């Protein structure tokens with residue numbers, strides 16, 4: 238079983254990456270193979286909305302996204318992680334999500350991959366500096382629709398407010414255990430704490 242972690246923060250060893258690593262450690266503890274991809278280190282151009290993908294589901298832009306499409310399709314489960322930037326996910330992560338319009342076309346327009354009966358689950362991890370009640374609303378909607386576009390069920394999240402400094406998440410009393418448990422549950426949904 239393969240779990241793909243998508244790291245959407247532009248900084249490394251960020252709050253997001255620390256939480257994602259904990260989630261992937263949880264998935265591995267439950268027997269999964271885990272791989273992490275940092276989108277800021279890939280060349281992923283924004284979607285140009287030319288809809289070349291309507292022909293055969295292939296995106297016309299030849300950049301690092303081509304390799305990531307394969308990983309996204311191959312993964313059994315996905316952990317998507319991004320900090321909140323202006324009430325949404327980072328632009329690096331959003332570029333990747335928008336490029337998945339080609340996978341949406343494959344699935345919902347061309348009917349490619351219909352025979353895939355796997356139940357694929359996805360989890361979302363996010364952090365933001367402020368405390369607002371609706372801090373994660375926009376990002377959660379984006380991620381839910383992203384998961385839906387690629388045939389992944391939104392299975393849970395860890396959303397942490399009040400975190401701003403680099404690696405400040407390490408001081409949080411529960412976040413790392415919560416993320417570890419999220420990763421375990423992604424692989425085995427009945428995992429108790």
Ligand SMILES: Cc1cc2nc3c(=O)[nH]c(=O)nc-3n(C[C@H](O)[C@H](O)[C@H](O)COP(=O)(O)O)c2cc1C
Pocket residue numbers: 246247248250251252253254319320321322323324325364365366367368372400401402403404
């Ligand atoms: C461009 C930018 C926009 C941000 N927008 C928000 C925001 O809308 N709300 C918020 O609570 N925090 C916002 N933040 C703060 C980050 O979410 C916060 O510092 C977070 O801990 C960064 O996570 P990271 O270490 O994983 O990159 C913003 C930070 C940056 C750099």
